[in-house]
Amino acid sequence: MAATAEQEGPTSLDTTPILSPEQMRQIIISLSGGTRKPKAKEPEVYRGERHKLRGWLAQLIVYHRTVGWQNDHDEEKVLYATSLLRDDAGTWITLYAKEQITPAFDNWAKFKAELHREFGVIDAKGEARIRLKNMKQGKRSVTEYWNKFRLVASEAELDDSTGGEVLLGGMIAELQNAWGASSEEYQDLETLAQWTIRKETKLATVRHIPQ
Numbered sequence: 001m002a003a004t005a006e007q008e009g010p011t012s013l014d015t016t017p018i019l020s021p022e023q024m025r026q027i028i029i030s031l032s033g034g035t036r037k038p039k040a041k042e043p044e045v046y047r048g049e050r051h052k053l054r055g056w057l058a059q060l061i062v063y064h065r066t067v068g069w070q071n072d073h074d075e076e077k078v079l080y081a082t083s084l085l086r087d088d089a090g091t092w093i094t095l096y097a098k099e100q101i102t103p104a105f106d107n108w109a110k111f112k113a114e115l116h117r118e119f120g121v122i123d124a125k126g127e128a129r130i131r132l133k134n135m136k137q138g139k140r141s142v143t144e145y146w147n148k149f150r151l152v153a154s155e156a157e158l159d160d161s162t163g164g165e166v167l168l169g170g171m172i173a174e175l176q177n178a179w180g181a182s183s184e185e186y187q188d189l190e191t192l193a194q195w196t197i198r199k200e201t202k203l204a205t206v207r208h209i210p211q
Helices: 021-031 050-067 074-082 087-097 108-119 124-134 142-156 160-169 173-181 189-207
Strands: none
Touching: 050 074, 050 108, 050 124, 074 108, 087 108, 124 142, 124 160, 142 160, 142 189, 160 173, 160 189, 173 189
């Protein structure tokens, strides 16, 4: 009986479509709900406090980047900023809105300049030094305290010796005592800050060692 030769041919596996990388990317995006931009956090309202103007403008810059207003969009930037003005700042912009005063600004850069002229800190260096002397670590970590301290210190223009004394003066007693018992010296504020951060970590470790 003659053997019947089996005819070879393509199987179902041979016809399986191969997805391209781009097709795979589109499927993944579809399954994950698509690409989403981060939701922009609304800046706080501004009431005309001189010491808060710089931080408020920084919030606006972050907002502009999130909503895609980094470049141009001057009209949108000014209108949005004015919608957040309250109290003294609100009174100031109302005079322009009622056309009782001719605006000295027609773009975002000039609007910011006018805000600084009207509500900016008059003696930035002097006010920064007062804020540093009143600043205390409290229950915050040294890292949190140092980050806030150096932001203000950039305006105070203190030398490293004076800045170090002020920085230590605001720290908790445990760290002040640790520095007093140490023979180390610091070359600049950054060195001192990093020493106290390391010391705080060591003290926290010791406190958690079982007695």
